[in-house]
Structures are given as structure tokens and as C-alpha cells.
Amino acid sequence: MTDIRILLVDDQALLRMGFRMVLEAEPGFVVVGEASDGVSGVHQAAALRPDVILMDVRMPGMNGIEATRAIVREVPESRVLILTTFDLDEYAFEALRAGASGFLLKDARPAELVAAIGAVASGDAAVSPRVTRQLLELFGSDLPVAGREIGDPLPSGGSGHPAARRGPPHATRLAALTDREHEVLVAIAEGLTNTEIASRLVVSESTVKSHVGRVLTKLQARDRVQAVILAYEAGLVSPTER
Known part of the structure; x- marks a missing residue:
């Protein structure tokens, strides 16, 4: 190794x-x-x-x-x-x-x-994504939408989802997500673990793990934490949502 x-x-x-x-x-x-x-x-x-x-x-x-x-x-x-x-x-x-x-x-x-x-x-x-959510709730009220790049860059947006209508540069990569992958991204942004996502979607944890991997790849997110922030900045989840 x-x-x-x-x-x-x-x-x-x-x-x-x-x-x-x-x-x-x-x-x-x-x-x-x-x-x-x-x-x-x-x-x-x-x-x-x-x-x-x-x-x-x-x-x-x-x-x-x-x-x-x-x-x-x-x-x-x-x-x-x-x-x-x-x-x-x-x-x-x-x-x-x-x-x-x-x-x-x-x-x-x-x-x-x-x-x-x-x-x-x-x-x-x-x-953890759950701690990231806590940070967003404490300090995320001024997050800009659609156009703010995390680090450099992590786009958001998508053809059928609310963030998509906000326009480039985020639209392309979120548009690549399937409906199920979009559900998984929102669940990640809410701070759910793979076990909790599996329970919500009534699928196996291994299936969730595969979905998460595809979501990160399509969004070019470095890890789940960046996916959480991306979802908030795209407007898919708000800091006050529960």
C-alpha cells in the first residue's frame, strides 16, 4: 500500500x-x-x-x-x-x-x-453531511444561487429541477442527473446517511452507494460535503427546510 x-x-x-x-x-x-x-x-x-x-x-x-x-x-x-x-x-x-x-x-x-x-x-x-447541514443553517442564509462556484467550480442546476431554471453555469451537470439521482442528492443535502437514504427510497444500501457515486461523478463534486453545499447553492434545499 x-x-x-x-x-x-x-x-x-x-x-x-x-x-x-x-x-x-x-x-x-x-x-x-x-x-x-x-x-x-x-x-x-x-x-x-x-x-x-x-x-x-x-x-x-x-x-x-x-x-x-x-x-x-x-x-x-x-x-x-x-x-x-x-x-x-x-x-x-x-x-x-x-x-x-x-x-x-x-x-x-x-x-x-x-x-x-x-x-x-x-x-x-x-x-459528515449532517454537520455540514448544521453549518449551513448557522451561516448559509446569505448563500448566493446559481452562479456561485464552490472553490472552482462545482456547477448546479438541471433541466427539470428548480435550480435548472436559474440558468448557467450550473444547469448542465444537474441536468445529467436522473430523477432518482436527484432524490439522492437532496437526501444527502438533508444530512441523511446511506442507511437513512435506503430506508427513505426503499432500496438497498449498496444501491444507494452506487447512486451516490454516480451523483458525485456527474456533479464533479470532490466528496459528499461538496455535494451538500452544491445542493444548497443550487437552491435544491434551503437551510430552514426539515
Whole structure:
């Protein structure tokens, strides 16, 4: 199995050292570089092409949100895991909108850090759709519709669905979804797990998993978290819906 290659981006040298010690003691993990600010982090990401980037939010100069947006655009194969002090705060929300695949508290236990990096490296998200929904309900009231790109870019819209009538650039990819895939996308946006979606649609979990995979592929979403945000920005689900 290939090692998971990790880049550390944080302006606190002691914190980077702590993360490096934890990660390099873990089989299958290798820290390939460090950066002390966002600009350097973007340059290092482009040069090293790591699998996962641990990104601090608050840094001098280019902050972690801006750096994440640049990395998603320039190094799309690298996944960003945001380091934050508070889990349900606006910085975490904006980082997810910028294209991060999850966030982690800076005081997380080593096992949580390792699990989150493993999840992100495998293409999953390190924050559940349900938590993403909570963030949207707290900070999503000003979400623009149809035309706002998540990171760069995740279109929404579709020929037969409400978002489709809002026009480009989102229409094409949502239009590619079947009616069942559209149902699955809405369920994901509501924070439902695969088990809950299977119960709602009266299908097997394996069928739901297949639908989810096709939805992410057609939307070119990096993971379920980005699909949730896309659905909200497309107007398919509102933050106040239950």
C-alpha cells in the first residue's frame, strides 16, 4: 500500500512539530513538507502534490481559506483538511465552501487526526453531511444561487429541477442527473446517511452507494460535503427546510 503523503501548513512551528511527530509514528503516513503561511502552502502543494494537506485557517498574509481555494483550483488531486479552533464556526463553513474535504479541531486526539486523514485520502470527507447541514443553517442564509462556484467550480442546476431554471453555469451537470439521482442528492443535502437514504427510497444500501457515486461523478463534486453545499447553492434545499 502506498504511503499517504501529507503537507503541514500552519504558522505555529510547535504545532507543526507536534503533528509531524504524531503522523510519522503512524505506519503508512509520511510528512513530505511544511509551510508557515498560505502562499508558501500553495507553492509547496504545487511542487509536492501531497495526498492530504493539513491547513490552518488563521495565518498572516494569505489565510487558510484563500489557500484552500487556490489549491483546489491548481492541485485538484490534493485534499485539504482544515485545522480550526471551533468546530461550528464561520471559518470552518467558508473553508468547506472553498473546497476543503473536512475540518478538524486543533486539539483533536491523535487517533482522530489519523482517522480524518485516512478518510480524506480515500476520497471521503472528514465531516459528515449532517454537520455540514448544521453549518449551513448557522451561516448559509446569505448563500448566493446559481452562479456561485464552490472553490472552482462545482456547477448546479438541471433541466427539470428548480435550480435548472436559474440558468448557467450550473444547469448542465444537474441536468445529467436522473430523477432518482436527484432524490439522492437532496437526501444527502438533508444530512441523511446511506442507511437513512435506503430506508427513505426503499432500496438497498449498496444501491444507494452506487447512486451516490454516480451523483458525485456527474456533479464533479470532490466528496459528499461538496455535494451538500452544491445542493444548497443550487437552491435544491434551503437551510430552514426539515
